[in-house]
Amino acid sequence: MNLYFDNAATSHPKPEQVYLAVTNYFRNIGGNPGRASHAGSLNALRMIFELREKLARLFNISDPSRIAFSFNATDALNMAIKGYVNKGEHIIHTSMEHNSVLRPVAGMCKKNIIESTVIPADKKGLPDLDFLADSIKDNTKLLIINHASNVCGTIQPIEMMIEIAHSRNVKVLLDAAQTAGILPIDVQRLNIDMLAFCGHKGLLGPPGTGALYLSPDIDIQPWREGGTGSFSDRPHQPEYMPDRLEAGTLNSVGLAGLSAALDFINNETVEKISSHEQSMLSSLKTKLNDIEGLKLIGNHVPCVAVISFIVTGYDCADVSLKMEQDYGLMCRTGLHCAPLAHKALGTFPQGTVRISPGYFNTEKEIDYLVNSLRNIVLDDRLIPLKG
């Protein structure tokens, strides 16, 4: 038996209609969207237009042209960070950020372009809000928040954080890599200035898809420049969205799959998806808590279905190897591209074992996972860590 519990990295499997849409698009449509006026190109453009409208409905975005497609969440975050913050300005972000935020920010700091402040988090992965308020300066331009941790699932108190930022004229970039398609997100109600997400996790689409939404009063400098099929006689990138940020051929095959995935999500509803994930999460937490020697990390507060644990005295690489070899369980181990989160949670540098169930996992599979882990921790002989 092989069971996939690594949906925080990328969701698998996808809804059947996603595979069908990808094949159908690739075989039968295939034109380059926006580059010509023949049926192949126009049909591609129509598919992408509809996808933009579906995403706009999902996130309550009033103008779909403010959504620019990217190739993953990392790409969207780079576009936002490098395109919005200028020389001499200041960025604040949480300790729970992924390397897709930490590294672009650190890179800009190293080149002396900007400065940054990290908000400390407690052992639950929650930020120090007083510290946030105190660290806003005159040149602070942007607050970046990872909506839910890809290490321990902690959902950040974004409403309070956005309010603090906005009261001091600081714009907010929300990294929704772990929450798009899993938690309801209303950009207008929440006053989100920029929303970055990928299509291949909770949105259940193919890899190579993602997007950045910009609220109407945000303009950013394009990070990627090139052909758009519009204003071709001009030397510079067009001002119009989405062309401003969409230079180069899009991953239309992936986007066709994402469009089908959104139909699936729309049919099931985000509420139903969320409630299935929450019920798996709470039964996992309760049952794992009963296993002596297994310690859950974070996981005391509102969370998405991402669980990290350690087995006291043992290497997590060894635990996850046994999980796969003896029980066919696929999960991830290590730092999960978020070193500061592990420092806050007290699991740096050894990391954790991470289990992330998805919409297609069942309660029965959760029981199998728990029983396997009980066997591994209690009965099997793990090799103790030296020293």
Add this chain to the structure above:
Amino acid sequence: MKSYCYITFPTTYYAIRAESLAKSEKFSIKMVPVPRNISSSCGTAMRCLEEEAEKINNFLQDNKVVIDGLYVQR
């Protein structure tokens, strides 16, 4: 011979948005490459009959489609 009108747009996003709106209102339109003697920032234009052009143009503008220009070709 029929005379046609061409509606041009700044980007393909608006061209396809215009098409989708016009089709939902059952206007008789076709998306075509922009004729060479018209200058447009986006290569795809909406072609319609001249007598319907004004109505379509107003309808699209009411629906927040950004239009570059309107050209008659007799």
